[in-house]
Amino acid sequence: MKIVTWNVNSIKARLPIVINWLRENAPDIVLLQEIKCENSAFPSEFFEDLGYNIALHGQKTYHGVAILSKLPIEDVVRGLPDFEDTQSRYIEALVGSMRVSSIYVPNGQEVGSDKFHYKLSFYKKLKAHMKKSLEAKEIAIWGGDYNVAPFLADGPNEEAFKGERILTSQKEREAFRELLWLGITDAIRVQYSEESLQGQHLFSWWDYRANSWAQNKGFRIDHLLLSPQAADRLESAGINSEVRALEKASDHAPVWIKLR
DNA sequence: ATGGTTGCCTCGCAA
Numbered sequence: 001m002k003i004v005t006w007n008v009n010s011i012k013a014r015l016p017i018v019i020n021w022l023r024e025n026a027p028d029i030v031l032l033q034e035i036k037c038e039n040s041a042f043p044s045e046f047f048e049d050l051g052y053n054i055a056l057h058g059q060k061t062y063h064g065v066a067i068l069s070k071l072p073i074e075d076v077v078r079g080l081p082d083f084e085d086t087q088s089r090y091i092e093a094l095v096g097s098m099r100v101s102s103i104y105v106p107n108g109q110e111v112g113s114d115k116f117h118y119k120l121s122f123y124k125k126l127k128a129h130m131k132k133s134l135e136a137k138e139i140a141i142w143g144g145d146y147n148v149a150p151f152l153a154d155g156p157n158e159e160a161f162k163g164e165r166i167l168t169s170q171k172e173r174e175a176f177r178e179l180l181w182l183g184i185t186d187a188i189r190v191q192y193s194e195e196s197l198q199g200q201h202l203f204s205w206w207d208y209r210a211n212s213w214a215q216n217k218g219f220r221i222d223h224l225l226l227s228p229q230a231a232d233r234l235e236s237a238g239i240n241s242e243v244r245a246l247e248k249a250s251d252h253a254p255v256w257i258k259l260r
Numbered sequence: 261a262t263g264g265t266t267g268c269c270t271c272g273c274a275a
Contacts, residue, residue: 209264
């Protein structure tokens with residue numbers, strides 16, 4: 001069972017790249033973020049042709065999340081429960097015996113700004129929802145763009161973690177780690193420890209600006225978080241960073257896991 | 261370094 005999360009930064013702009021990647025990698029479940037279109041504008045037929053069922057929580061111009069699955073999709077939840085939000089950032093569904101979520105956490109723009117506080121409140125509600133979900137003892141996978149680089153190995157250098165920068169500030173990293181403290185597993189980090197050679201520079205996002213990709217100045221901000229029942233079945237995990245080098249690439253690469 | 265680039269029913273905004 002292969003599951004991937006990918007912030008595509010507009011599904012319409014990314015359609016050929018995404019379709020090709022799905023054809024070559026054939027994941028069973030695809031969690032998309034930043035589709036940047038309303039449900040009615042989503043190019044569903046291209047994905048249906050590849051055998052995917054589709055659940056959408058879209059929005060025009062900004063945000064928008066989706067779940068694609070070769071197995072039937074049931075019990076769809078749109079929007080983070082108990083969180084008033086005009087932005088489409090959360091969708092959850094039952095796929096077979098698995099509960100899967102596609103999450104686009106607010107960027108926060110600047111530490112201390114209104115958007116930053118919105119980001120922290122999103123995290124607070126996400127934590128509450130995850131805590132409740134864990135009680136069901138299901139195989140649960142929360143994948144998405146968390147807009148936080150949790151550990152020092154998840155950025156280009158120590159400098160990137162100094163001061164109060166967005167993606168790496170103390171408050172953001174703590175908000176993310178609080179999810180882990182619930183008993184949740186960060187799939188990439190459990191496969192590749194911070195100390196290991198392979199664990200270095202496992203980035204999922206490179207800014208379009210400042211020649212970040214060419215210099216490999218990226219961050220690991222896209223994560224697949226697993227309930228204990230899912231973590232017990234974790235076989236392998238990885239990031240397809242080579243996709244970032246393609247013409248017209250998203251600024252994010254796909255992050256995947258295989259579960260037994 | 262407050263720049264840089266990309267996408268959007270765009271001429272500013274969010275990332």
